[in-house]
Amino acid sequence: AQTVTQSQPEMSVQEAETVTLSCTYDTSENNYYLFWYKQPPSRQMILVIRQEAYKQQNATENRFSVNFQKAAKSFSLKISDSQLGDTAMYFCAFIITQGGSEKLVFGKGTKLTVNP
Amino acid sequence: DTGVSQDPRHKITKRGQNVTFRCDPISEHNRLYWYRQTLGQGPEFLTYFQNEAQLEKSRLLSDRFSAERPKGSFSTLEIQRTEQGDSAMYLCASSSGRKQETQYFGPGTRLLVL
Numbered sequence: 208a209q210t211v212t213q214s215q216p217e218m219s220v221q222e223a224e225t226v227t228l229s230c231t232y233d234t235s236e237n238n239y240y241l242f243w244y245k246q247p248p249s250r251q252m253i254l255v256i257r258q259e260a261y262k263q264q265n266a267t268e269n270r271f272s273v274n275f276q277k278a279a280k281s282f283s284l285k286i287s288d289s290q291l292g293d294t295a296m297y298f299c300a301f302i303i304t305q306g307g308s309e310k311l312v313f314g315k316g317t318k319l320t321v322n323p
Numbered sequence: 324d325t326g327v328s329q330d331p332r333h334k335i336t337k338r339g340q341n342v343t344f345r346c347d348p349i350s351e352h353n354r355l356y357w358y359r360q361t362l363g364q365g366p367e368f369l370t371y372f373q374n375e376a377q378l379e380k381s382r383l384l385s386d387r388f389s390a391e392r393p394k395g396s397f398s399t400l401e402i403q404r405t406e407q408g409d410s411a412m413y414l415c416a417s418s419s420g421r422k423q424e425t426q427y428f429g430p431g432t433r434l435l436v437l
Contacts, residue, residue, distance in 0.1 A: 242425070251430040298365050309354070
C-alpha cells in the first residue's frame with residue numbers, strides 16, 4: 208500500500224524558533240519524489256519543498272529544509288526562524304507513477320501554529 | 324503567468340441536485356488532476372488527464388461523478404444527484420508534461436450539500 212503518515216496532528220512554535228514536522232511513507236517504488244505542501248487558512252495549497260528520492264543531498268529552500276532518510280522512509284521538514292505567516296496546515300506527499308498516470312498521495316496533515 | 328483557477332469558489336446545493344465545477348490550469352500545462360479534500364484530511368486523488376485523455380479514475384469516483392477536458396485546456400467535474408457525503412473541497416492541480424513534475428494547485432471549490 209502507498210501511504211503517508213504524519214504522526215503530529217497539531218504543533219505550535221514560538222516566533223523565531225525552529226520546528227520539525229515528521230513524515231513517514233510507504234512505497235515499493237524506487238524512484239519517486241517527495242513534497243511538503245503548505246495550506247494556509249482559507250487559502251490555496253502551495254509547494255514548500257520537494258526532494259528527489261535518488262538524491263542523497265537534503266533539499267533546502269531558504270528557511271525550509273528536509274531530513275530525508277530513504278532506508279527509513281522518513282521525510283521530515285524543518286522550519287527555521289519561524290514566522291507568523293508560517294501558520295498553516297502542512298501536508299507531506301509523494302508522487303507515484305502507475306500505468307502511465309501520476310498522482311500525489313498525501314498524509315493527513317499537521318496543523319502548525321506560530322505564536323508571537 | 325497566471326496560476327490554476329477554479330470556479331465557483333463556493334457552492335451550496337440541495338441533496339439530489341447536479342453541480343458542475345470548472346478548472347483552468349496553468350496555460351502551458353498538459354496534465355490536470357482533480358482531488359477531493361474532506362475536513363481534517365489530506366487531499367485524495369480523483370482523476371487525471373493528460374491533454375484531453377482521462378488516464379485514470381479513482382475508485383472514489385462513483386458513477387455519479389464525471390470529468391471532462393474536451394480540448395485539453397480547461398476541465399469540468401460534474402456531480403449528479405448530490406449526496407451529503409459529497410460535501411468537501413474539490414481541488415484542481417496542473418503540471419507540465421515532464422515526469423513526476425510538481426503539481427500546482429488551484430484555490431478549490433468548497434461544496435456543501437444540504
